[in-house]
Amino acid sequence: MHPEIEQLQRRLERQGYIAERPVATAIQLASVLGRPLLVEGPTGVGKTAIAGAMSSVLGTNLIRLQCYEGIDTSSALYEWNYQKQLLDIRLAEASGSGRADIFSVDYLLKRPLLEAITSPKAPVLLIDEVDRSDEEFEAFLLELLSDWQVSVPELGTLTARQVPYTVLTSNRTRDLADALRRRCLYLWIDYPSFDKELDIVRARVPGAGEAISARIVAFVQMLRRLPLEKAPGVSETLDWVATLLYLDRNRLGPEVIESTLGVLLKHVEDQRRVRSRFLQALLAGLGGFDSGGITRAVEQMEAVLAQS
Amino acid sequence: MSYPGLLEENVMAFARILRSEGMRAGPREVGDALTALRRFGIADRGDFFHALRTLFAGSPAEIERFDHLFDRYFRGGLLEENGRTDLGPDETDRLRATLPRFGLNLVAWSQGSETEGEIRQGSYSPLEVLTESPPPGIPESAQLKLTVRRLARKLSRRRSRRRRISTRGRVPDLRRTVHRSTQRGGELMDLVFRRRRLDRVRLVVLMDVSGSMELHSSFLFQFSHACASQRGLGRVEVFAFSTRLYRLTRALQVRGARGARQALKRVLPRRSTGTRIGACFHDFLDLYAHQLGSQTAVLVLSDGWDTGDLDLLERTLIRLKQSGARLLWLSPLAAAPGYRPTTAGIRVILPHTDRFAPVVDLASLRRFTDRL
Incomplete structure (x- = not known):
């Protein structure tokens, strides 16, 4: 085994994650190439745990996005802080200081994906059970995973400072789009020996x-x-x-x-x-x-x- | 280790083979593979193998295919002193010719038709008709698509988790409300609401392609194609069954009726066989039960002739109904005058269906849709 991969395997083991060799190779490859890793397999074989172990090994944050049916950008990416916006409009009016700039970063509530993109140090981004989301969300992910940038209409484009180490998991409850698969390295984890x-x-x-x-x-x-x-x-x-x-x-x-x-x-x-x-x-x-x-x-x- | 150039060429040649087998081995993957090679070296066959597999194989089925192809190509040990495995284009072609085809049909052909004294009727298969003759009445296909669309809309009954904008409703759309209020100095005058839109139904089509359905094969093809090939229908899965289950969804999504027909040919068995509905449904549930739910409508096109285990059939139907899916049984046979549901198979089936209707062509499908 290549020393880098072997070392990774040992470090994962120290974190309590016993990685079989294909798993260690795939993780190493994903981090070297900077590509997302799509992990599939039966439930309960440690797909999600990979991301946790990776973040401990790399010493960075783990940002997790749990997918569900109907998940949309306002819960995955960002949302404006409406209460604050409304309040500040009123305040600006009352104090007569002119219009408040309510569409600036100060009013933005970061959701996991935006959090991952704007982190100063590349985090591990876990997009869990991506098969539960619908096709619309998948199409959005596709864009994100290839360009690592997000456009907020009121604000402009935000580009990732560091490309996050990304892990997607799927339980194969439905076929993911080919385009999404192609963006990712693929790892199938089976029940262990x-x-x-x-x-x-x-x-x-x-x-x-x-x-x-x-x-x-x-x-x-x-x-x-x-x-x-x-x-x-x-x-x-x-x-x-x-x-x-x-x-x-x-x-x-x-x-x-x-x-x-x-x-x-x-x-x-x-x-x-x-x-x-x-x-x-x-x-x-x-x-x-x-x-x-x-x-x-x-x-x-x-x-x-x-x-x- | 002293042949880096050779190895790279080999990886590229290998990728060409994978590509021709329909796997994702485009320039980008090859580029990544070469980067990985340079980084990890080739000192270890295991690393080399796992790295290429992570890059080139994109599903469990492809992993299986990859393992086989890798073995064939790099057999004999890549790193042995004389283990040169660079092949010329001719040799590559020859190598490919020796590879088995990996459709679902491979298994079927090897074991399907001879098993357990099934009834075999007719000298040619419905699928020959299904895959070779052009559909009679092409303009019908457009109408069929419309009918399927209407059918899907009528079957849909659940509100989606997604919302659309509306002037009335209970949940305000804050983003748009705030946007509008900025035009009025922060005064909240117009409220914009969101309401849940109607969810699309998930269609699962299971069609019987056994010998007894031969007559209706061209309608079956048109119907399944109309279901699988149009956009905006929500999720559609199409399966065929006789003595085993075939997933047709992929094949039917190929553009154009002719292309789909070609693709189907690769998936479906050549010879007609009997029917084991129970066993096929059992396989279907094993693989896809988790996709079924209250928003799923299972359309079965079959005459209900079953030469298999009726107990198993009953059990699987109960399981299917427990998932919350609706079961609509469309029988071409039932369209015949004087039809009575008296065969053993259909008597097991009937109590579990939400609808049982004679559907044999476009007109009868329309009638069925109208009455829903």
């Missing part, structure tokens, strides 16, 4: 015992192979480890699993399905895990599933 996920648990929940953590990760990895509406993400794994740590359980028996399943599975159908149809197979898998690691665990689980 067993070893990586265990590393993540070690880094994020330091108090948890090694043996129980390994079994938990194995269990979650097996769950992801089952036909469920929504497979648990890494954040669910971490929650589950924390839950069991809190409950002071260091064995993963059927009753512990059943009583805490809600931490992992957020659909009632999924919970029902696991309780009624998959629990035996999962427990058999855990048995296999104790004797032969994750490969054996999956084999055992699939063998039991095939029988039933």
Whole structure:
């Protein structure tokens, strides 16, 4: 691995973000080339966390814009401070000092995007869940991400002093426009491998015992192979480890699993399905895990599933 | 490491191949790739690979394609002393000819038609008709577009989160109000309001392209094209299904009916097959359930003949309805005189539909739209 990338990977790790190699390469590339990074993947694999880790590593601010349906420029970019404007018009009138210049920077309320553009030091700009916004907003972003300037009709054009390190995340609830994709580098993050996920648990929940953590990760990895509406993400794994740590359980028996399943599975159908149809197979898998690691665990689980 | 020139040429040649495969490997990406190469060197095949992939692949499907092409091109190890991989243009062409085509159809062709003793009717596919013969009555297509537009408007029923300016309403538009007041010395005389505009409906079209729908294929094509190709309709997704699901949205957005037809050809299977509505809807929900909601109308064009698992069909229909989407079932078969919904498939389907209507051509689609 190139020393720069390796170093980045280590620094991210120190921030508690375990980056697989493609992730580290993509982040390094995005910051070297000054291009936005579009991150996609299933929910709960740490897409948003990338931006947080990046800002700690780079030692700059993190500015976050959460997208939603109907988001518009007044909540993403800027808004005039109307109360102040009206008040100052009246004041100017009362004091007879002529017209107040109510369309100047003093009256501008900065929203995340303008904040990012006007920062003296390049911040990390996180545009979260961009797929939730609509096409109109996407078209606006496109313009912003290519020119890094914004025009405020009353004021003129504001150009970025420093191009922010930009991360866009998407859950693929819809296709983003090709034009937007082309502006960005692309990174797909999948569920981590067993070893990586265990590393993540070690880094994020330091108090948890090694043996129980390994079994938990194995269990979650097996769950992801089952036909469920929504497979648990890494954040669910971490929650589950924390839950069991809190409950002071260091064995993963059927009753512990059943009583805490809600931490992992957020659909009632999924919970029902696991309780009624998959629990035996999962427990058999855990048995296999104790004797032969994750490969054996999956084999055992699939063998039991095939029988039933 | 001593061939920087060679390597750069290789990256450019490789980018040409990616480009011809429809991936984003334009001059800008190539420029970035070369910058990255200079910066990170090529000491490590892994870095090289990940960097190029980040630059050139723009979706999970493209990542898969990229991995394959990268392997083919840089096979044998780029950095081995004699690992020269610069290919001439002829060799590039030849290399490309050996690559598999990556449409959805690849999987279908390899497994689709022979499975599980499905009914196969007719000697040619509806899609041959759908993709090759020109649509009868081209002027109709414009009318069809209008009808689809009207249909979409009638189906829309939710207020958008976005607002438009209006002289009446409850939420004032402060920006414009303040602007106007400046003309009157800060006196708030005219209030400008904003109100929520009507949201556009999201259309999802699922059309049956199995053997039994052969007769109606040209209408199916026209209808789906009218849905997918016009602007101002809001989000539209078009799928075809027979024994498996095909996403047609992309192909149909190609400009012009002829272009769309060509693009469809690449996506759809060649031979006609039976229908497994349940399995196809299940796949559809797996991939797109999160896009469904109260503002979604799912239009299914199918006669409801199902040779698959009816239990599964029922379960998926229930799931679809739970998302809040409306289900409009348009059946060409139902237009036939004396039609009774008696087949097992349609009896499962009917209770879950919001509308069930005979739609077989423009006229019947119009009638359906009028009655909505």
